[in-house]
Amino acid sequence: MAAEGSQGLRAAQRASLVDQVIGQLSERIGDGTWPVGSKIPPEPVLVERLGVGRNTIREAVRALTHAGMLDSRQGDGTYVRATSELSGAVQRRLRTAELLEILEVRSALEVQAARLAAVRRTAEDLAAVRDALAARARALGSGTHEEFLNADVAFHVAVVEATHNQVMIDFYRDFTAAVRASVDLSGGLPAVPHEPIADAIAAGDPDAAAQATLDCFEHVRRTAT
Numbered sequence: 001m002a003a004e005g006s007q008g009l010r011a012a013q014r015a016s017l018v019d020q021v022i023g024q025l026s027e028r029i030g031d032g033t034w035p036v037g038s039k040i041p042p043e044p045v046l047v048e049r050l051g052v053g054r055n056t057i058r059e060a061v062r063a064l065t066h067a068g069m070l071d072s073r074q075g076d077g078t079y080v081r082a083t084s085e086l087s088g089a090v091q092r093r094l095r096t097a098e099l100l101e102i103l104e105v106r107s108a109l110e111v112q113a114a115r116l117a118a119v120r121r122t123a124e125d126l127a128a129v130r131d132a133l134a135a136r137a138r139a140l141g142s143g144t145h146e147e148f149l150n151a152d153v154a155f156h157v158a159v160v161e162a163t164h165n166q167v168m169i170d171f172y173r174d175f176t177a178a179v180r181a182s183v184d185l186s187g188g189l190p191a192v193p194h195e196p197i198a199d200a201i202a203a204g205d206p207d208a209a210a211q212a213t214l215d216c217f218e219h220v221r222r223t224a225t
Contacts, residue, residue, distance in 0.1 A: 117162035
């Protein structure tokens, strides 16, 4: 299993070996080869695949651990904690954030995302938004709480992806853990209809999309705070 997880790694060249190894490990984490929560290949496998010494591997892993991307557990191995250095920093900061603070940041991001999505969405984007909305409705009707959380976050991610603003998309993905936490803590959120957001995006109405999203957050804020 460990060897399969190393697929795509290349033997490091000269110059800064540690930096090269950091780059390759970060690439595997970022592209989902090693997803968040999974264990990366053990040190001997990385040594063999990358063609570097143990100390180089250890320095690279230590750097990524310090950046918040990896979590080294003595006697157990090293696990992926975040998909990027930014994600790790965001997660560290959000551990001490208040729910209202998270909701305010979500509102700022998602209102603008809905506005942009209404202007820039493609047919494929609309299909993804509608599919996510349907999955959310199914989970609300008959799914578990965990399934609903996943479906709700997936809907908002689909809207953000419809903006085609890669910086916003990357940041929102890094922010997803906090999004999930705020959904989980907001007991009144399942009652908030998301259809108006999807309908406004489909209609190409940026003002209506922004207002529908803002209305959603106002309802959540009143319910959860």
